[in-house]
Amino acid sequence: MQKKQVENLVLEIAQPIAEELRFELVDVEFVKEGPHKYLRIYIDKPGGISIEDCQEVSERVSLKLDEIDPIEEQYFLEVSSPGLDRPLKSDEDLESNLHNDVEVSLYKSLNGKKRLIGELIGFNDDEIEIDEEENGKVKIPRNIISRINLAVKF
Numbered sequence: 258m259q260k261k262q263v264e265n266l267v268l269e270i271a272q273p274i275a276e277e278l279r280f281e282l283v284d285v286e287f288v289k290e291g292p293h294k295y296l297r298i299y300i301d302k303p304g305g306i307s308i309e310d311c312q313e314v315s316e317r318v319s320l321k322l323d324e325i326d327p328i329e330e331q332y333f334l335e336v337s338s339p340g341l342d343r344p345l346k347s348d349e350d351l352e353s354n355l356h357n358d359v360e361v362s363l364y365k366s367l368n369g370k371k372r373l374i375g376e377l378i379g380f381n382d383d384e385i386e387i388d389e390e391e392n393g394k395v396k397i398p399r400n401i402i403s404r405i406n407l408a409v410k411f
Contacts, residue, residue, distance in 0.1 A: 258327060263287040263296070266327055267318070271298050274317045280310065283339045284346060287332070294332040299339040306338040345405040351380045358408035359387060363401050373397065374408050 258266075267285045275282040283299040300306055300314055315336040322328070345351055345359065354377055361373045373395060375387035384396045385405070 270321045296332050296334050298336045311336040341409045342406045360406045360408040362404040
């Protein structure tokens with residue numbers, strides 16, 4: 258099974274479990290790191306996620322995966338919080354983070370940069386707009402965005 262197929266299948270399995278527990282399913286990724294494969298599920302809720310929350314989701318998803326056994330290779334299942342720099346994947350994520358600082362990684366350079374940091378001030382189907390400290394307002398076409406995360410400032 259291809260990486261994207263695994264991620265989509267696990268998303269379908271984990272979404273109702275997360276909703277039942279009143280968690281937000283932030284992301285699912287199936288990655289190879291060194292000789293091992295990891296299936297990672299990121300969940301969140303207001304006030305943050307506890308170890309017990311992660312364990313509950315892990316056990317429920319693991320039972321479902323054991324029933325249908327879709328992943329032929331060995332892997333480690335990890336469930337965790339997305340962290341302070343959580344990815345923003347959907348329009349709902351963008352909407353709830355308007356006026357927060359974001360880090361935008363690009364597939365190709367825009368104004369000589371492949372990474373931009375600024376306040377998220379708007380978005381539509383075609384682009385997002387941020388306010389960079391040094392360059393002001395910048396519109397970024399969505400088709401060149403590889404990833405958007407909350408920016409962590411110290």
